[in-house]
Amino acid sequence: MSVHIGNAENAPSFPRAARAALINTQLRTNVRNATNIIQAKRNNMTGELPDWEELREAGHAIKNHTLKYLDLYLEQFEANVTRAGGMVHWATDADEANQIIGNIIADCTGKEIIKVKTMTSNEIRLNDYLENSGITPHETDLADLIVQLGNEDPSHIVVPALHINRTQIRDIFQKKIPLHELGIDNLTDDPQQLAEAARLYLRHKFLTVDIGFSGANFAIADTGAVVVVESEGNGRMCLTLPDVLITLLGIEKIVPTFRDLEVFLQSLPRSATGERMNPYNSIWTGVTPADGPSEFHVILLDNGRTSVLANGEGREALNCIRCGACLNVCPVYHQTGGIAYGSVYQGPIGAIVTPQLQNLEHSRSLPYASSLCGACYDVCPVKINIPEILIFLRGEIIRDEQRTLLGKFQLENIAMQAMALVFSSSGLMTTAEALAKFAQGPLVHDGIINRLPGMLSGWTNSRDLAPMPRKSFRDWWLQREKDKGQ
Amino acid sequence: MSAESRAAILARIRRANGVADNPARVSQQQHEWSLLSRAYRARGNLDDAQRLKLFDERIRHYNGTPFYSTGNIQSDIANILTERGKQTLIVPAGLPSEWLPEDFDFVPDNNLSKQQLDAADGVVTECTLGIALTGTVVLESSPTQGRRAATLIPDYHLCILRKGDIVELVPEAIRRLESIKGRPLTFFSGPSATVDIEMTRVRGVHGPRTLDILLI
Numbered sequence: 001m002s003v004h005i006g007n008a009e010n011a012p013s014f015p016r017a018a019r020a021a022l023i024n025t026q027l028r029t030n031v032r033n034a035t036n037i038i039q040a041k042r043n044n045m046t047g048e049l050p051d052w053e054e055l056r057e058a059g060h061a062i063k064n065h066t067l068k069y070l071d072l073y074l075e076q077f078e079a080n081v082t083r084a085g086g087m088v089h090w091a092t093d094a095d096e097a098n099q100i101i102g103n104i105i106a107d108c109t110g111k112e113i114i115k116v117k118t119m120t121s122n123e124i125r126l127n128d129y130l131e132n133s134g135i136t137p138h139e140t141d142l143a144d145l146i147v148q149l150g151n152e153d154p155s156h157i158v159v160p161a162l163h164i165n166r167t168q169i170r171d172i173f174q175k176k177i178p179l180h181e182l183g184i185d186n187l188t189d190d191p192q193q194l195a196e197a198a199r200l201y202l203r204h205k206f207l208t209v210d211i212g213f214s215g216a217n218f219a220i221a222d223t224g225a226v227v228v229v230e231s232e233g234n235g236r237m238c239l240t241l242p243d244v245l246i247t248l249l250g251i252e253k254i255v256p257t258f259r260d261l262e263v264f265l266q267s268l269p270r271s272a273t274g275e276r277m278n279p280y281n282s283i284w285t286g287v288t289p290a291d292g293p294s295e296f297h298v299i300l301l302d303n304g305r306t307s308v309l310a311n312g313e314g315r316e317a318l319n320c321i322r323c324g325a326c327l328n329v330c331p332v333y334h335q336t337g338g339i340a341y342g343s344v345y346q347g348p349i350g351a352i353v354t355p356q357l358q359n360l361e362h363s364r365s366l367p368y369a370s371s372l373c374g375a376c377y378d379v380c381p382v383k384i385n386i387p388e389i390l391i392f393l394r395g396e397i398i399r400d401e402q403r404t405l406l407g408k409f410q411l412e413n414i415a416m417q418a419m420a421l422v423f424s425s426s427g428l429m430t431t432a433e434a435l436a437k438f439a440q441g442p443l444v445h446d447g448i449i450n451r452l453p454g455m456l457s458g459w460t461n462s463r464d465l466a467p468m469p470r471k472s473f474r475d476w477w478l479q480r481e482k483d484k485g486q
Numbered sequence: 487m488s489a490e491s492r493a494a495i496l497a498r499i500r501r502a503n504g505v506a507d508n509p510a511r512v513s514q515q516q517h518e519w520s521l522l523s524r525a526y527r528a529r530g531n532l533d534d535a536q537r538l539k540l541f542d543e544r545i546r547h548y549n550g551t552p553f554y555s556t557g558n559i560q561s562d563i564a565n566i567l568t569e570r571g572k573q574t575l576i577v578p579a580g581l582p583s584e585w586l587p588e589d590f591d592f593v594p595d596n597n598l599s600k601q602q603l604d605a606a607d608g609v610v611t612e613c614t615l616g617i618a619l620t621g622t623v624v625l626e627s628s629p630t631q632g633r634r635a636a637t638l639i640p641d642y643h644l645c646i647l648r649k650g651d652i653v654e655l656v657p658e659a660i661r662r663l664e665s666i667k668g669r670p671l672t673f674f675s676g677p678s679a680t681v682d683i684e685m686t687r688v689r690g691v692h693g694p695r696t697l698d699i700l701l702i
Binding site: 001030033034037050051054055058061062065067068069070071072074075084089090140141142143161162191194195196198199202206207223225231232236237239241251256258259261263265266273275276278279284288290292300302306307309310315 | 502674
């Protein structure tokens with residue numbers, strides 16, 4: 001088994017990628033505008049529900065319960081899909097999933113597929129795989145279409161083209177869509193016109209392509225149903241019109257019962273796009289005679305999820321319902337946008353999901369791409385304690401590095417070990433404080449330290465440091481006790 | 487290949503959870519599910535008039551248009567279609583024929599091709615229920631509501647909803663759908679829309695761009 005999460009294993013470290021993002025002022029403006037709008041809408045929509053916290057609590061409880069019995073729920077889901085005329089396939093990793101999908105398509109006559117937005121297919125790099133096998137995948141979600149035609153990377157799990165503004169979109173459409181053939185002569189950057197161009201461009205595909213492909217928001221164990229929520233209707237087109245439908249879903253997408261939708265159909269749309277309900281939700285079970293595809297395949301994908309499950313303190317990352325609220329609220333994401341994370345899963349949730357899926361072998365800088373402010377936890381509709389998991393992962397990575405000789409003798413590790421020793425001994429602490437007060441003398445200018453020497457300069461590159469006060473808390477406390485005694 | 491992978495994935499899950507493949511766990515699973523915290527609202531508190539008013543507001547908010555029946559459904563439908571300038575309309579085979587006014591071309595959906603569906607002006611169907619809080623209408627696959635493609639491809643949808651089938655909250659809707667949960671279900675809240683361009687809501691992408699709801 002070999003886990004691949006998009007191309008995350010080859011992505012540059014977050015600090016390096018972030019530097020490139022930060023000098024792109026256009027990107028920063030686009031990201032800031034979009035996240036501000038979406039966040040304000042989300043706050044309105046969650047604020048109007050008197051039972052919002054109870055919905056979060058219920059979502060959390062249902063998801064944790066599902067993880068505990070995940071094997072049983074998957075078996076129940078499989079049995080119900082099969083009973084309803086669908087076919088269930090299991091894939092341990094990205095390569096196996098791609099092969100299964102490739103084989104299903106090879107048995108069909110068509111050489112094109114129409115796709116609903118699915119991050120999981122980006123995770124397994126399905127489009128690359130299909131193109132190499134002579135199959136043409138058409139993204140039909142507007143944002144995904146923009147990303148695909150513009151040869152861009154998705155930068156947000158809900159609105160992948162969030163970093164691209166209307167003028168840039170017009171330029172991409174002018175280059176890549178045969179506008180003239182569609183009867184469009186003068187495309188402006190008006191969103192209504194751009195959406196109309198996409199409608200006309202895709203209409204023909206919807207009516208002619210025979211294979212549909214989707215991800216899933218939820219898979220219901222007790223009925224075998226799959227749920228896709230969307231806005232544009234492209235999802236309904238792909239799920240309903242082709243003869244063959246293929247759905248790829250991560251094994252963590254399972255929910256126990258149809259009834260559990262009453263929680264997630266409230267918390268997901270309000271968190272994701274700031275709407276009371278998505279314009280469209282499709283729920284279907286296997287195949288239905290004379291309604292929709294006559295052949296239905298589900299691929300259940302592991303690709304590292306079972307390693308996350310084995311991670312006692314990190315496993316709640318699997319509870320994510322991919323709403324993107326934590327991205328929109330994150331001060332780090334606000335500055336860098338999503339591409340700097342080097343993963344199909346960006347932002348705070350991406351920072352705990354991406355490294356864990358890869359068993360902490362790659363994307364090791366991501367748990368540090370956070371100020372640990374906790375805003376992500378506050379907005380999470382299933383109450384994933386992201387900051388806690390980030391800290392846990394930082395610890396895992398450090399412990400991992402300490403296991404190697406090189407890591408053990410790294411300056412930073414030696415310094416941290418020395419600190420740990422000092423902090424654990426009162427006498428050493430007193431001596432260290434006295435030493436530091438003395439040593440900091442030449443560094444203090446106008447009451448602050450704005451440049452530390454050597455490797456410590458990393459800290460002061462972007463912020464000032466307050467000098468050690470003349471009297472430490474411990475001095476003050478001792479004095480106070482002494483005064484009391486008198 | 488897939489069978490081996492199935493066994494491998496299930497084994498990895500059981501190892502991660504520290505459990506064995508034990509059939510007795512199923513009753514434990516169901517018991518624990520029934521105890522899950524569900525302190526959110528299960529029932530609304532609006533009366534019939536308030537619920538209808540909220541539904542009306544929310545449908546309009548998402549760019550759908552509610553109409554109120556005068557008691558004669560046939561003439562209601564005629565008036566709406568005339569106002570909208572629609573002539574050729576798809577109807578599911580089971581839609582009551584006494585509802586359909588003369589002077590329009592109603593085409594029963596006897597497995598029409600996608601192109602035939604695309605050529606029509608619109609579609610007229612019943613629906614299962616409405617959710618007031620979210621401005622949502624739910625369709626099921628049935629003789630009076632048709633198959634999914636028929637309410638998707640045409641650019642105009644006139645949907646007939648009984649006022650008594652409007653619930654206030656999402657959990658109330660889910661409870662009512664319990665008995666038909668195996669059928670294909672479509673929830674829609676207004677005509678199709680996108681916010682993919684700078685988070686600006688644009689109406690009408692791929693689904694029907696005009697949605698009318700006749701409340702009877």
